[in-house]
Amino acid sequence: MLDGIDRRILRHYQADPSLSTSELAERCRITSGVCWRRIEKMQSTGVILAQEAVIDWGAMGYAVEVSLRVTLDKTQARAFDEFTAAARLVPEVIEIQTFLGRVDVRLSVIARDMRHYQEIYRDRILTLPHIADIEALMHIARVKSSEGLPV
Template sequence: MLDDLDRRLLRLLQADPSLSGAELAERTKASMSKCLRRLDRMREVGILLGQEAIIDWAAMGYAVEVSLRITLDKTQSRAFDDFIVAAREVPEVLEIQTFLGRVDVRLSVIARDMAHYQQIYRNQILTLPHIADIEALMHIARIKSDEALPL
């Protein structure tokens, strides 16, 4: 499915998503048109999903990150769907993950400080539908945060 050129292009883009077509061509020793065709093909088949700006939320004044592990009331048939729809509306929720097991959902929540977090927790998190239990884990340090694949 992927050949050596495709892998090299993906490695380069993972390392620096701002590389131009000309820079990719120069670094891969392939023509720019060939590189761009390969990237277009990988987008079309869903391998390359896009590029995004990564903003340092701490530099923007958010000093608190909390991971909330949530168990839902699964006696309600729409518990997952209703919860996910509502949780997406909370601007401070950066990530929503679902699981099989005792914990159903994990939310990653940011806040400016603990007072702001308490306000978010009381006014927005606790009002989310179908919550049976919540466990909060205070984020201390991010040791590894890397979505790059070993290509």
């Protein structure tokens, strides 16, 4: 279980993962050694999974984001596995989520422009296995996006 000190470390760490251990310890009002040991423990137990660079794909020339809601042909026993394995191979698919209900899978797809999206859709998405139905939702604005947890 996480205690108050662990939660304080996580709050500051989420807000600024570039902090050094000594800076993090200072903000949490603990020693560097205690901070380092607690971070190591949270990493080894899987509480802290990774540090990663978040790249603004818009700055990289991608101007279009589309959410595709996919219903699979569930008469095929391996439809989910085969579809998700193939979807992982499409570089422009930046997120894959699976659901219970009418929609089975949601793909988040990015493209440089509408012409590029059309190519991706026709040549890569529509060729994915076991698609029974697909609905495209054009992304207009990101109102809230947060990886941080309320710790």
